[in-house]
Amino acid sequence: MATSASQTLALQRNSWEQNRFMENLMTKIFNFYDEQTLIDVTFKVSNPTALVPAHRLILAAASPYFENLFNGNQGTNPVIEINDIDSDIFERLITFCYTGQVLITVNNLAAMLNAAIVLQLDDARNRIVDYLMTRIDEYTLQGAYTLERETQCEVLKTKIIEYETKNFMEISRSNEFLNFDVEKLQRILVSDNLNITREEDAFDAIQRWYNYDVPARQEQLPLLIACLRLTQFKVDFLMTHIQPLPGCELLALRALSWIREPTARPMTNMRFTEPRGISTTNCGDKTILAVCSELTPKLLRYYKTENKWQEYESIKFDYQCYGTILKYGNLLFIGGYNGATYNIVRCWNIRNKIWYYFQDMVQARNNHCVVELNGKIYAIGGRDGKNVLSSVERYTISVGWKFVNRLIVGRFRAGAVTLNGKIYVMGGSNGNTGLNSVECYNPDSNTWTSCADMTGYFAGIAAHNGHIYVLGNGDGCRPVERYDPHQDTWSQICSLGVGGGNIACVTLDNRLWAIGGKSKSAGKTCVSVFDEEIFCWLESGSLPESAVYNSFVVPESLLSPM
Template structure:
């Protein structure tokens, strides 16, 4: 019988002496097994018939199945029959009891998992599931789904959910996704770690699942829509996409109220109000990343807590007049100029601060527009090698760069933004003349359509989609566009002088970064106060030349 002192010593695994002792002991036990020495039980296993010798003490310590077996009625028999496990699989798992390792292959892992569950070998189950997930492409996701249904293995189930969460965009396009039950889909959608670029991706996946069998899934639809971070949608999206869905009217109303009435938020009962985040420690908080100057730009990060800017990284590029877009965890530098106009596309990883070259555009461009819509990147207009451009090309990972329909007007030094699944291009120059014209692109129809002209000519302004409207801000003035009414209205001007201005929508507020403050004499950061219809200056901006800004998760910059 073990004494308390011997139990304490057995738990002291940190000392080198104890580790050496345990290694020596396990080596001796394994040699007894290999030499079939001091064997006290033999298993008779079928398919094909084989005798597998072992030591009761080792097996009982490794598995409650064997512990209960040896304490049962036939536990003292020198030979015990096992009828429901093939002999080679059984022998692999007996070896695991001694060594913690087993020969797992794609071909035998289903049988190994079934047997490990029968024998209650939890560590073996973990090893088998880990092997399966590491070889998921070879085993196939469909095979994993089938095995999980057959075995009801909770460890496999959790690993599949983690895989689905991480690879949601790919999974949501598969045929298997259409047959997910609502409980499974809920478990995925509620995850704060759901790997999507924007909340609309999750909405699109729900609509695809719902449209596969509308009559049977109509009552379940509100359960899934409630899993979305509804407050991250703009008001127009909520009204045109969420509110018309059967059973989702109240969900849309709550989200609209939450956005419109900040003071009422404590009284609005919503399951999720914060954006998705990578970890609980940052609660999904987002911040602003600003790209300053061009040839050797700096990246500045906004610290919301201290209301100040700090340098995140310096980037060496060596050319200018490119356009930049945020794509997942990367900044894409598209086109540019250095004595000649470029068609190159370079990718800079924000987290790792490393470069990668991507496929070049068909046409060289500078001072153009770039936007992302539905996981595709668009390069719009600009100036080519020796001509003004109206051409537009689109990049996808499957098709590379391809031309789509051209702009109605040639334009460069313009800006573009996406809203309601459309691309809006506005302002800039047509040849040498500033223009007020605006047009939008419908990717479903591959057409550009003219919109109402802006009130003011803007060249390289700051633009942002915010709460269902498009805002355009430059030192010449500020205005906003209502796509439902096709009308522009001027708002109070930002009191700034020379300098580029960028706009972003963060925390349900419209922010501008850049432009020299007339009061402070330095570049500034301002937030639009919609209730009082005025701009409120925040902290000063330490650089004089801001080229573009992006809203990113704070966790993306945590390595700083």
């Protein structure tokens, strides 16, 4: 019987001595098998009849089937008959118990999988399934479907679903697809990794399947439509394509309510509300959406592969000095000024390109900061007429807008960013002079605390890799400083060589981007990227618009096709 000390030593497999011991031991076991030495059991297998010698200890360690067999009534027999597995297949799997290698071909694959399942050789089963999936074109998908039905192998079922998810567009056009049962289709369509470029692709596939046998599939259609990300469709698509389908009216109405009334979302029963994840074959999952100019804002979309910017939409809007934030797939235009200061919040859906209602703030504000933290929206400071505001209000779905603790120093035209679960507000003006002071809000304690002052004044701001970067004002060269929240210290980094004009900062693909300012070389509105390895800013193109108001990183799946 092994002692605890010997068990501890046996677990030290990372040591060189232990590895050498195990290699020598396995080599000896292989030799025993090859030379048929110390054999203590022989299997008599049919079709054709053959005798397969082995060692009980090895087989019992490799499979629960053999362990239970040898512990049973017939387990002590020197010869044991096996009648439901061909002799060649059985011998290959016995060899696997010794070597961990299994000789698979397309021709013996089905028999090997059946036998591995019977003998409870899970590792062999997994390798057979992997072999099948790497040769799916040769074996055929229809053959894989048939084998999965015959064996009821859950591993194979999972692998097939993964394959169907990855190759959905091709499979949805095949004849096999038309005969999928509704449960199988549901398993595919609910996947967050379904490889489609737009949600309409999944809808088109459902329509093709449904039209193949309308009378028999009419009751099943709502089950499949419910698997779609309905909130990603445009409103007119929901009304003209989804709502008229039998049994789908309520699904369409819920999606319409979700899109049009963000404040009513907690009461709206939606199965899926977010876009699907992006698969590895479509990894360009996020891009930049720049808001240019304040009156009649123009949205510019960044295309990574071409490294170019193109107009996405021009919005009819007659306010200015508002705060903007991306929330629920919408751009929220919060507060603002148009002859007077307002507390209205306008909500523009990025994908559907339509305005919707959102609850008004308590306080009218312009030139204020807007940030999101832990799913809550904060409107901070600003101005109402000649009054500089220190008030802060927070929006939650359950309560709406409600005041929280005030700023230490009232300010407008400041910058704000979230980092490490806190809000940092910096710079701006108090009405008499520019500010370089910084405040930090802790939502857990509902308190503001003072931080170390900046050296310069705020123009653009972003949180990036655990620090806060602030781009200052300048004509031809903008100073850049970085804040370390753990040390409460600021340090100067490489200046950004662009001229005047508004500038916005975002983080995309783990790189810090500065969007705006005039390029010295071309005189165009510049896009710059900070290279942390060489510690300098590099120009990365230009914008077709000059006045950059704000920028957001958005999922590409959120944007409607151009």
